[in-house]
Amino acid sequence: QTIDGPSVSWNLSTWGTKRAFTAGMEYVAAQVSEKTGGKFNIKLHYGEALSKARENFDGIKIGAFQAAMYCNFYHPGKNPASMVLTMPFLPLGDLEVSMHVREAVMAHPAYVKDMDNWNAMTYMSSLLPQYEFMGRGNPPQKLEDWKGLRVRAGGGLGTAMQKLGATLTTVPAPEVYTGVERGTMDAASFPYTYSHASYKLPEVSDWFTSNMSPGTTECGTVFNKDAYAKLPDQYKKLLMDLKAPAYQVQIKAYHDIDEKNLPAFRAKLKEVVYTDAQLDEFRKIAAKPVWDEWVAENKDKFDAQGLLDLVLAEAKKAAKK
Amino acid sequence: MDTKIRRPVTWTPQEEATGGRLIDRLDGFFHPIEKFVAFLSALCIFALMAVGVMQIVGRQVFGTPIFGYIDAVEMSISIFAFLAIAYCERLNGHVRMELVVGKMRGRPLWTLEIFGQIVALFVVAILIYYGWTHALRAYEYGDSTIDAQIPWWPSKMLVAFAFLTLWVRLWLNLIGYARLFINPDAAPIAVPLVADVKQMAEEEAAEAGALEQEKQNKGSAAS
Amino acid sequence: MTGLDNDTIGVIGVVCMLLLVLSGVRIYIAAAAVGLVGLVAMIGWDAGAGMIGTIPHSKAVSYTLSVLPMFILIGYLAFHAGITQSLFDAARKWFGFLPGGLAVASVFATAGFAAVSGASTATAAVFSRVAIPEMLAAGYSRRLAAGVVAAGGTLATLIPPSAILVIYAIIVEESVGRLLLAGFIPGVVSALIYALIILIWAKLDPKVGPAIKGYTWGDRIKALPGTAPVISVVLIIFTAMYLGWATPTEAGALGAFVVFIMALMQGMRYEALKDSLLETAKLTVMIFSLIWGVLIFVRFLGFAGLPEHFTQFITSLPFEPWVVMLFILLGYVILGMFMDAIGMLLLTLPVVYPAVMALGYDSIWFGIIVVKMAEVCLVTPPIGLNCFVVSAVRPDIPVASVFRGVGPFVIADFITVGVFLIWPEVITWLPNTMLN
Numbered sequence: 002q003t004i005d006g007p008s009v010s011w012n013l014s015t016w017g018t019k020r021a022f023t024a025g026m027e028y029v030a031a032q033v034s035e036k037t038g039g040k041f042n043i044k045l046h047y048g049e050a051l052s053k054a055r056e057n058f059d060g061i062k063i064g065a066f067q068a069a070m071y072c073n074f075y076h077p078g079k080n081p082a083s084m085v086l087t088m089p090f091l092p093l094g095d096l097e098v099s100m101h102v103r104e105a106v107m108a109h110p111a112y113v114k115d116m117d118n119w120n121a122m123t124y125m126s127s128l129l130p131q132y133e134f135m136g137r138g139n140p141p142q143k144l145e146d147w148k149g150l151r152v153r154a155g156g157g158l159g160t161a162m163q164k165l166g167a168t169l170t171t172v173p174a175p176e177v178y179t180g181v182e183r184g185t186m187d188a189a190s191f192p193y194t195y196s197h198a199s200y201k202l203p204e205v206s207d208w209f210t211s212n213m214s215p216g217t218t219e220c221g222t223v224f225n226k227d228a229y230a231k232l233p234d235q236y237k238k239l240l241m242d243l244k245a246p247a248y249q250v251q252i253k254a255y256h257d258i259d260e261k262n263l264p265a266f267r268a269k270l271k272e273v274v275y276t277d278a279q280l281d282e283f284r285k286i287a288a289k290p291v292w293d294e295w296v297a298e299n300k301d302k303f304d305a306q307g308l309l310d311l312v313l314a315e316a317k318k319a320a321k322k
Numbered sequence: 323m324d325t326k327i328r329r330p331v332t333w334t335p336q337e338e339a340t341g342g343r344l345i346d347r348l349d350g351f352f353h354p355i356e357k358f359v360a361f362l363s364a365l366c367i368f369a370l371m372a373v374g375v376m377q378i379v380g381r382q383v384f385g386t387p388i389f390g391y392i393d394a395v396e397m398s399i400s401i402f403a404f405l406a407i408a409y410c411e412r413l414n415g416h417v418r419m420e421l422v423v424g425k426m427r428g429r430p431l432w433t434l435e436i437f438g439q440i441v442a443l444f445v446v447a448i449l450i451y452y453g454w455t456h457a458l459r460a461y462e463y464g465d466s467t468i469d470a471q472i473p474w475w476p477s478k479m480l481v482a483f484a485f486l487t488l489w490v491r492l493w494l495n496l497i498g499y500a501r502l503f504i505n506p507d508a509a510p511i512a513v514p515l516v517a518d519v520k521q522m523a524e525e526e527a528a529e530a531g532a533l534e535q536e537k538q539n540k541g542s543a544a545s
Numbered sequence: 546m547t548g549l550d551n552d553t554i555g556v557i558g559v560v561c562m563l564l565l566v567l568s569g570v571r572i573y574i575a576a577a578a579v580g581l582v583g584l585v586a587m588i589g590w591d592a593g594a595g596m597i598g599t600i601p602h603s604k605a606v607s608y609t610l611s612v613l614p615m616f617i618l619i620g621y622l623a624f625h626a627g628i629t630q631s632l633f634d635a636a637r638k639w640f641g642f643l644p645g646g647l648a649v650a651s652v653f654a655t656a657g658f659a660a661v662s663g664a665s666t667a668t669a670a671v672f673s674r675v676a677i678p679e680m681l682a683a684g685y686s687r688r689l690a691a692g693v694v695a696a697g698g699t700l701a702t703l704i705p706p707s708a709i710l711v712i713y714a715i716i717v718e719e720s721v722g723r724l725l726l727a728g729f730i731p732g733v734v735s736a737l738i739y740a741l742i743i744l745i746w747a748k749l750d751p752k753v754g755p756a757i758k759g760y761t762w763g764d765r766i767k768a769l770p771g772t773a774p775v776i777s778v779v780l781i782i783f784t785a786m787y788l789g790w791a792t793p794t795e796a797g798a799l800g801a802f803v804v805f806i807m808a809l810m811q812g813m814r815y816e817a818l819k820d821s822l823l824e825t826a827k828l829t830v831m832i833f834s835l836i837w838g839v840l841i842f843v844r845f846l847g848f849a850g851l852p853e854h855f856t857q858f859i860t861s862l863p864f865e866p867w868v869v870m871l872f873i874l875l876g877y878v879i880l881g882m883f884m885d886a887i888g889m890l891l892l893t894l895p896v897v898y899p900a901v902m903a904l905g906y907d908s909i910w911f912g913i914i915v916v917k918m919a920e921v922c923l924v925t926p927p928i929g930l931n932c933f934v935v936s937a938v939r940p941d942i943p944v945a946s947v948f949r950g951v952g953p954f955v956i957a958d959f960i961t962v963g964v965f966l967i968w969p970e971v972i973t974w975l976p977n978t979m980l981n
């Protein structure tokens with residue numbers, strides 16, 4: 002039956018176009034409108050029409066729009082606590098596991114405090130998939146093969162790749178295609194398989210990694226706290242009830258796109274699969290040391306160790322389920 | 323010495339009586355400041371050229387790109403995209419449609435110019451205040467670039483500062499136009515002049531021409 | 546916040562914007578003022594004004610935009626690098642034998658200079674001094690001499706480097722490299738059609754432009770080294786960008802550096818360098834102010850939902866897409882009579898571009914078409930800045946006769962646009978071939 006209530010319309014600021022990444026919020030917006038008989042509407046504004054992606058928190062804080070999507074690596078300084086999710090080789094390969102861990106991190110006091118600064122509350126994560134590398138030339142089958150490769154990787158993942166002896170190059174994402182094609186860059190890391198395909202990287206690449214899972218980042222949707230507080234209880238409940246099905250829609254969207262992309266990747270490119278022993282070796286060199294550095298850098302600002310422990314504990318817990 | 327701004331050497335009694343000298347003195351005080359700030363912007367553009375070349379050579383020849391190059395360039399945009407804003411206003415460099423104002427003379431023209439300054443003063447005041455709070459947010463709650471994690475607030479504050487220089491310039495304009503409104507027969511002093519299109523074309527041509535001329539003069543002096 | 550619905554506020558905003566612009570308020574201020582008031586009317590003071598406060602910084606601070614000062618700098622330094630005279634010399638020796646040969650040479654020389662300069666008016670100004678005296682001395686008619694220089698100047702924005710193409714790319718979120726590459730062939734085609742028009746004109750009426758005979762192949766070969774600076778800048782920018790060595794900004798930096806070295810070798814001193822840099826800073830801040838000012842207005846239009854509704858309106862029209870396109874182009878001709886090219890693009894694209902895409906046109910193609918239209922407006926009355934510039938450099942040639950002389954070239958431009966409409970591949974082939 003229809004949920005009755007006052008007329009409310011929300012604007013949600015995001016960037017790019019409609020895609021797998023936005024499927025969860027698309028679903029929420031459609032459901033909210035349907036369930037309230039068109040009384041409560043959330044309109045997604047694409048293409049940075051309402052704000053630059055990296056100023057979305059500012060827009061939330063000044064109340065320019067009620068909801069916004071964000072990616073933590075666009076503005077590390079605005080959300081230092083959430084950067085724990087950019088640490089390399091976190092065991093977040095499975096999307097269900099990733100969902101549980103991210104939900105737990107979003108509830109951590111340090112994370113909440115960052116969001117409070119922007120008068121924001123996190124609603125749901127976009128569950129950005131794990132990154133994988135795709136590149137041109139000889140596939141890096143062994144650990145040593147990464148030495149000297151010029152790769153595009155940011156945040157903790159970048160630090161990890163440096164420890165493996167790779168050289169970091171920074172170019173805007175749309176330039177990666179040309180860079181790989183012309184050989185000024187050997188490989189680039191993107192959320193797998195979703196972004197590789199959207200930047201058309203397979204066209205110019207020779208290989209890809211599929212189980213390296215070197216890291217990910219956190220992107221999601223936040224609400225303006227006052228706007229949410231002003232909602233009638235039945236709307237609040239509706240939004241919260243929609244989270245679980247929205248996560249399922251989000252996960253399915255990524256799976257669907259993998260199903261479409263993977264056969265194409267495999268047909269054209271060499272798939273690099275690492276053994277468990279190799280992965281352990283990777284982690285020993287490039288994971289723990291980077292985590293420790295990050296904790297040391299941030300321990301005076303917030304409970305960095307606590308966040309990291311939480312991630313690992315929740316991942317273990319969720320994986321057992 | 324700025325060749326683009328004419329400054330009277332001797333003052334007619336009429337110019338004196340209408341406050342022309344005072345306005346000229348204010349302009350004479352502020353113009354070097356805005357020009358110096360614009361010069362910083364010019365230097366930054368030269369540096370952008372040099373660093374760009376270094377980046378290519380570093381990456382292609384030595385395989386070592388400058389870390390955080392993109393961040394640094396974005397950081398410096400507030401220098402070369404904003405700092406010269408008052409200087410540009412003084413030299414009538416900001417585009418506008420002069421179809422109507424170009425045909426007007428005397429008091430109606432000065433009224434319209436005063437109106438334009440008031441609109442601009444209002445907008446720029448908002449931009450200063452809210453640009454400043456934007457910078458403060460970045461300072462208080464943190465905001466940094468993606469790769470090198472350079473804090474953003476200085477760059478944001480610089481934008482507010484640039485608007486402040488523009489604001490001062492707009493006040494000088496307003497005073498200058500107000501003087502002309504009161505004394506429509508007085509000679510314009512220290513205001514961006516309404517260049518009609520033809521005049522603009524002449525300046526454009528002179529700019530290109532003068533530069534070449536100067537070179538030729540130097541060439542003949544050297545030989 | 547107010548009783549009005551967003552559509553109405555949007556339309557009121559557009560009208561206010563036009564009024565402010567007409568009353569001579571600087572375009573960036575007019576756009577920002579209307580955007581500010583409109584946003585405040587829709588989402589309240591703190592949110593509206595707060596959002597306006599973020600826009601200048603957040604919109605300007607984008608790595609892609611940093612290519613603009615580099616391109617502008619190349620243009621200013623090029624004046625000191627002794628490029629213009631040697632280009633014209635070479636063109637004269639190679640093409641002078643044709644009917645109207647000096648005029649044809651002027652077209653190719655301006656096209657060559659376009660490869661280092663993005664400014665139409667500056668190009669017209671320089672060649673008014675370099676080419677017109679020689680044409681008049683050779684007995685060419687004033688109209689032809691003045692017209693060819695005014696029209697040739699417009700090639701500067703199609704042939705890269707070009708600030709306008711960069712701005713288009715940024716507004717519509719296209720690849721800057723792709724657009725710059727796309728401008729190349731249309732620029733050359735425009736030049737060829739200009740040359741063709743001159744040939745026809747000079748054939749019909751040999752008095753307007755006699756052929757210049759007497760150059761030997763030796764003369765021609767000897768003139769070639771003079772074109773080396775331009776060719777090297779073109780090669781540097783293109784190879785650096787398309788071999789992936791450099792981003793457009795870096796390629797622009799390298800191009801500027803090479804022209805800078807040439808200018809030093811030609812004896813450029815500190816004062817001239819300082820002037821060039823200050824002029825570059827001035828033009829850069831002007832363009833950036835337009836960008837953020839107009840984007841404030843556009844943010845307001847976005848909140849009002851105007852672009853969306855305009856798109857719905859356009860796509861619901863009962864005409865073929867090409868008919869709608871002709872109407873849009875006509876609109877640009879009219880607007881362009883009165884407005885400056887960059888301002889016109891910035892103001893119209895946020896609303897027009899989505900509609901054009903919905904009609905199924907290619908975004909690169911439309912960019913070149915729109916920029917070409919903006920350039921035609923530089924030579925059409927009542928306000929054709931290029932014509933005024935020519936007349937300003939040559940006070941003996943009245944503006945009216947420049948406009949008359951430009952007439953055949955405007956016809957050439959319409960033929961060129963027609964060619965692009967019928968064979969869009971002329972525009973899309975090069976970027977699609979070189980960048981897949």
Ligand code: NA
Pocket residue numbers: 658659660661662663664700701702703704705706707
């Ligand atoms: Na050009």
Ligand code: NA
Pocket residue numbers: 881882883921922923924925926927928929930
């Ligand atoms: Na015109």
